[in-house]
Amino acid sequence: MMRSILGLVTAALTLAGCSSPRPRLAGDEPPPVAENIDIDQYLGTWFEIARADHGFERNCHGVSAYYERREDGMIRVINRCWKDGLDGELDVAEGRARIADRLSNARLKVSFFGPFFGDYWILDVAEDYSWAVVSEPQGRYLWILSREPQMDDATLQARLDFLHGLGFDTDGLIYPDQWESRDAAPTEGLPENAAD
Template sequence: MNHFLRNSPFLLLGLVLLSSCQSLPNNPPPTVKAVELDRYTGLWHEVARLPVFFQDEDERATAEYSLNDNGTIALVNTAIAPDGSTRSVTGHAVPVPGSENTRLEVTIDNFFAKIFGSSPDFGNYWIFKLESDYSVALVGSPNRKTLWLLAREPQIPDEQLRQYIDYASQLGFDTDKLILNNRPL
């Protein structure tokens, strides 16, 4: 993807405007029951994801979350190109009231997001599946257009990978389009 298009503030503006116009879909996928934010924070590696316009197919990514004193989460998402070069964005996440921290409203820190707002009140980052030891998480949007399989390590066992992909498919995500980091499907 063209580097200019990936980093264009006009694309970010479009994303912000589109996300603010969304409504909660009918029959959204269920989330886990509750999330302990202090256990959820830390470094996560992207194991698999659906394609997104802001990340090339051959890039890997990490997400680092840290808990703020006010109960919000600071985030740093880093895309890693095959040549090792990186680019990062920062932002914050606010738990949706009444969701037991299973749904978050994530905002990327940029000029346009601060002017136009971010996601709807139902959140744009939902936690659908989470290992009891907080080692693997399946997260995405309620409209099923974004999905990430995250883990504390860069890879997970093949059987566990298959279980998470199967679960995502049961939730209605188009898992045929998944991009897997460092392994075939």
């Protein structure tokens, strides 16, 4: 069954008054984004280390996102998760993204549903693109991502401190089960060239 894990993400991101808790507490100003994202360095596989409680990812583990360029200039997006645990049923969603801000490349629009696009803002990224922090203008959605399925405690704490400084409440973040290493992570649902 190919029911989308994040297939509801675009609809959820575009709906005002969503029932998910809003992790960003400070003010109404949108969070600042990273100054200059190299999209080619951002492409590839990201593993979800932590997330706010989004209904469309309920009971998802081993979550990853894969990005690659498409011939039409957009970005192919493949999101995967295993429902109810790493030995659960694989759920795959494929969508597309476009850059919404060519000045920073940090503001993207992502769609899993036809013409409906939601915001995907890169708030911070490592110099070597080994981790990233992603949210959206209202701060309702939040992800800490890593190139590896595990993140060391010091790096994670630094990301949490960064988010606290932006006014995010990180106490309720979910830390899904993840694979022990990239080599242990299944490639099912990904294109053959995804082993980057």
